[in-house]
Amino acid sequence: MDFVQGYVFHAADGFLRHLLEELPSATRIDGDLVSLWSKEEPRPFDLSARPVFWTRNTWLEPFLLEFNSISEAARALKSLQRNWSPTPTAFARRTLLIADQLPHFPSKPRAFPFEMPTAPMGAFTLLDEHLLLGSAKCTSPFPSGAFEFVENKDDPPSRAYRKLWEALEFAGKLPGPGERCLDAGASPGGWTWALASLGANVLSVDRAPLEPRIERMPNVTCMRHDAFTLKPEDIGPIDWLCSDVICYPEALWKWISKWLDSGLARNFICTIKMQGSVYDRDTVLRFASVPGSRVLHLWHNKHELTWIKLSP
Numbered sequence: 001m002d003f004v005q006g007y008v009f010h011a012a013d014g015f016l017r018h019l020l021e022e023l024p025s026a027t028r029i030d031g032d033l034v035s036l037w038s039k040e041e042p043r044p045f046d047l048s049a050r051p052v053f054w055t056r057n058t059w060l061e062p063f064l065l066e067f068n069s070i071s072e073a074a075r076a077l078k079s080l081q082r083n084w085s086p087t088p089t090a091f092a093r094r095t096l097l098i099a100d101q102l103p104h105f106p107s108k109p110r111a112f113p114f115e116m117p118t119a120p121m122g123a124f125t126l127l128d129e130h131l132l133l134g135s136a137k138c139t140s141p142f143p144s145g146a147f148e149f150v151e152n153k154d155d156p157p158s159r160a161y162r163k164l165w166e167a168l169e170f171a172g173k174l175p176g177p178g179e180r181c182l183d184a185g186a187s188p189g190g191w192t193w194a195l196a197s198l199g200a201n202v203l204s205v206d207r208a209p210l211e212p213r214i215e216r217m218p219n220v221t222c223m224r225h226d227a228f229t230l231k232p233e234d235i236g237p238i239d240w241l242c243s244d245v246i247c248y249p250e251a252l253w254k255w256i257s258k259w260l261d262s263g264l265a266r267n268f269i270c271t272i273k274m275q276g277s278v279y280d281r282d283t284v285l286r287f288a289s290v291p292g293s294r295v296l297h298l299w300h301n302k303h304e305l306t307w308i309k310l311s312p
């Protein structure tokens with residue numbers, strides 16, 4: 001087993017093109033895996049200096065493993081740790097045959113909220129019939145960054161609540177009873193339902209109406225308004241600012257900057273939605289540079305990223 005210097009980035013589903021914009025100096029591409037490693041050079045890439053967002057998982061300690069048989073490859077992986085997720089690329093069948101010889105892990109939908117898994121989840125693919133590329137350490141505790149929630153098909157009026165749930169899982173804390181949340185771009189009310197169901201008091205702002213049954217929830221107040229013309233002082237102190245407004249990333253940044261300057265919001269979860277096919281990386285970098293915050297592509301995100309900032 002030979003460790004190589006660098007990373008392997010697994011592109012967010014459908015957004016390989018954005019990942020390649022972020023990684024113009026990729027050393028190889030295998031399916032949705034974009035490699036930036038070399039056998040000889042020192043680590044060629046400083047992730048903190050040049051952040052990468054359009055990934056579902058990043059392999060942090062890639063290695064190459066030459067092997068003769070499927071069982072030999074499986075044995076070598078098992079000797080490192082229990083959980084390995086296959087990422088089939090060119091030698092898909094053979095990759096899955098190796099996976100068949102590895103311990104299985106539960107992939108049942110998870111009921112929200114759940115404890116984030118703590119066991120490391122490795123990842124591997126085959127570069128040729130006898131050469132495996134793998135990493136025991138990855139950024140996501142889920143296989144290739146993927147997991148499903150046990151869905152509520154009756155109460156929320158849209159499925160958008162799943163990305164708020166996922167963001168809250170990554171945040172590691174929840175809005176609770178008595179906390180005040182602003183939900184901007186709330187219609188038809190999936191996020192408002194999720195926040196109100198946790199016991200928080202929600203002020204839902206949208207130019208469009210909320211689904212009536214969400215508007216009737218006891219801890220929901222609804223305001224038909226352009227969120228961006230509301231100043232922080234108009235709203236007052238809030239525990240959570242949640243935004244799923246469809247807008248240009250720049251418009252969101254302009255509004256969020258006012259909230260940051262005001263100091264009136266403690267926690268933020270905002271979707272930064274790309275417009276058309278464009279990736280506005282400059283604005284995303286502005287969000288990412290806010291101290292104590294991070295930008296992720298969540299498994300439940302589409303052509304958008306999620307910005308999370310939590311009170312210290």
Ligand SMILES: C[S@@+](CC[C@H](N)C(=O)[O-])C[C@H]1O[C@@H](n2cnc3c(N)ncnc32)[C@H](O)[C@@H]1O
Pocket residue numbers: 157158159160161184185186187188189190191192205206207208225226227228244245246247
């Ligand atoms: C993706 S939808 C939100 C879905 C919602 N989070 C849910 O869970 O059901 C985006 C919403 O942004 C709203 N929107 C767009 N521009 C807005 C603005 N300037 N102020 C308030 N709402 C806006 C749209 O009316 C739309 O309802």
